[in-house]
Amino acid sequence: MISSPFFNFITLLLFRHRNKHIAIFIISTIIVSLLSSIIFISKSIQRDTKETLKAQPDFIIQKIEGGREVDTPIEWAEEFAMIEGVSHATSRVYGRYFLKTYDKSFMIVGVDFFDEQVVSTLKKVVDEIDIKEFLKTDSMIVGDGVKKYLKEQYYEEYFNFFTPDGEQKKVTIFSKFTPQTEIITNDMILMPIELAKEILGIDQEQSTDIILNVPNEAERDNVAYKLDSTHFNIRVIQKDDISKEYQNLYNYKGGIFLLLFTLSLLTFMLILYQRYSMIGASDKKEIGILRALGWSIKDILKLKVLETLSIGIWAFILGIIIGYIFVFIFNAPLLKDIFLGTQNLEFHPHFTPIFDFGIISSLFLFFIIPFITAIIIPVWRIAITDPYEVMR
Amino acid sequence: MIKINNLNKTFYPNTPREFQALQNINLHIKEGELTILEGVSGSGKSTLLSLIAALQKPTSGEIIVDNESIAKLPDFHASQLRAKKIGFIFQAFHLFENLSVEENISLVLIPLNFSQQDINQKVKRALQKANIEHKSKERVSNLSGGEKQRCAIARALANNPKIILCDEPTANLDKTNSLKFIEELKELKEMGKTILISTHDPLFREISFSDKVVEIEGGKIKI
Numbered sequence: 001m002i003s004s005p006f007f008n009f010i011t012l013l014l015f016r017h018r019n020k021h022i023a024i025f026i027i028s029t030i031i032v033s034l035l036s037s038i039i040f041i042s043k044s045i046q047r048d049t050k051e052t053l054k055a056q057p058d059f060i061i062q063k064i065e066g067g068r069e070v071d072t073p074i075e076w077a078e079e080f081a082m083i084e085g086v087s088h089a090t091s092r093v094y095g096r097y098f099l100k101t102y103d104k105s106f107m108i109v110g111v112d113f114f115d116e117q118v119v120s121t122l123k124k125v126v127d128e129i130d131i132k133e134f135l136k137t138d139s140m141i142v143g144d145g146v147k148k149y150l151k152e153q154y155y156e157e158y159f160n161f162f163t164p165d166g167e168q169k170k171v172t173i174f175s176k177f178t179p180q181t182e183i184i185t186n187d188m189i190l191m192p193i194e195l196a197k198e199i200l201g202i203d204q205e206q207s208t209d210i211i212l213n214v215p216n217e218a219e220r221d222n223v224a225y226k227l228d229s230t231h232f233n234i235r236v237i238q239k240d241d242i243s244k245e246y247q248n249l250y251n252y253k254g255g256i257f258l259l260l261f262t263l264s265l266l267t268f269m270l271i272l273y274q275r276y277s278m279i280g281a282s283d284k285k286e287i288g289i290l291r292a293l294g295w296s297i298k299d300i301l302k303l304k305v306l307e308t309l310s311i312g313i314w315a316f317i318l319g320i321i322i323g324y325i326f327v328f329i330f331n332a333p334l335l336k337d338i339f340l341g342t343q344n345l346e347f348h349p350h351f352t353p354i355f356d357f358g359i360i361s362s363l364f365l366f367f368i369i370p371f372i373t374a375i376i377i378p379v380w381r382i383a384i385t386d387p388y389e390v391m392r
Numbered sequence: 393m394i395k396i397n398n399l400n401k402t403f404y405p406n407t408p409r410e411f412q413a414l415q416n417i418n419l420h421i422k423e424g425e426l427t428i429l430e431g432v433s434g435s436g437k438s439t440l441l442s443l444i445a446a447l448q449k450p451t452s453g454e455i456i457v458d459n460e461s462i463a464k465l466p467d468f469h470a471s472q473l474r475a476k477k478i479g480f481i482f483q484a485f486h487l488f489e490n491l492s493v494e495e496n497i498s499l500v501l502i503p504l505n506f507s508q509q510d511i512n513q514k515v516k517r518a519l520q521k522a523n524i525e526h527k528s529k530e531r532v533s534n535l536s537g538g539e540k541q542r543c544a545i546a547r548a549l550a551n552n553p554k555i556i557l558c559d560e561p562t563a564n565l566d567k568t569n570s571l572k573f574i575e576e577l578k579e580l581k582e583m584g585k586t587i588l589i590s591t592h593d594p595l596f597r598e599i600s601f602s603d604k605v606v607e608i609e610g611g612k613i614k615i
Contacts, residue, residue: 005498005508016490289486292447293500294475294551296468387447 032319044351057211071206085219091207110196139174145186164201272374291387399453431608437590446470479548483560522546538569
């Protein structure tokens, strides 16, 4: 049993030997804060991506000609709506609008704002929108990156697009996407489909793709099969495919960082092992004295495990707090840029706070077990040596 | 209280460094006796003390302490024996310099699972017995040699052991403090403690209250 005097003595030792422990404590805290920052960023991005993709249709159908993606006839929407299981089908356009002079681009997406289902989906990604008001003039909903970029160019209220005929098209900035969707909507502009077609130069009878909703998950494979069997020249993309693509992208990036930091953690553990293996004469003497005073090997190991555990736990808690503040309050400067890569438009994501106890617990075990092992093995080797020999 | 029969201790056996520290030692010490082990450095006195304290295991032979054979005691039982029955006073004090006097003394009591209140009481009693109560909160690093020795005595008395082993206790003391220590030994003997002192300090030859003087030379008891 561990008595309270035992804990008192550990506290006393930690306090009196604080100079000896401070370096280990600081390095441990830094490693934990970096590891937890990556986990927080990765988890936050994954959640935001997942939430944003919920607003996506279940199927996207594109027309393929000669292996190349081409415009899709809008009448396909009506045809696909007749397939059993499909609750809704509509056409959509999208295309990248390049600002040649500035080497920047926007992703224009045009949807049918008279379609109730489109509007209800839209409300999940835009804070507040009055559709009637929106449709009174040529208006658009913009991503945070677009909004900031246009502001820099003194377009705070509207922007003048150029149609393929060289005509200027003034479009009012009506609203902004919610911050939770920034990962996907940063460079996006959403506008009525007719306006988007005009700007992108797409024929009014054509669209870029057709979107379908299939509410019953069990029906989705059947719908996909029917689409494939009735049209040889289409590409069917399911929502899950897009979701997996995004998840994999950030999992892959997070994985690389985790691997790097795991290597640094292991290196640190090796350093710890070395440091305790080359334990100083005074430390050896202390262990020898305690043994001579009646402390068993078990008592010594218990003392060192608890001493190390205390340092590890405090370093871990502090590391997690620093990681949380760094990511969710300061938006992970430096690490964010490395993580998200170079963006077309300036990107200042607001990571949505998330705290996954499962992952944090795993990180704790992943950190604390090697941490204790790295120290306990060399200490055990000293504790089992002849105490009288050690003291002399 | 302590019976040693045919005791041998060889260091690094079967290696080129093999060294026989003790050869065929036979020694009987009764309860309450004060025994002085005399001999030059390297004669085997300290080794004998460490074997009696079960800090090492003998190569062969038997050691009986308080009716218990300790030659082959496993670590936990050997530690319990030291914690409960033996008080150690070392040549270099072997105190924790960055802890206070009372913290050093309480170290002996922690493995015995006493409550903090019991520990405090026992520490206080030991401090009084060793006349170092006034320095209880002082860090050991700030103490003089004599005070350190009194702190070491208090630590050795904290668990109220039957046996006190002193390894060259005056080696780091001046003559005045050595004489004071000898006076304190007399008090310990009067308390009924069985005391075994390993020393080569000639001051111990003059003490009147010793029961036995054993001379060790080259790992053997000189007859």
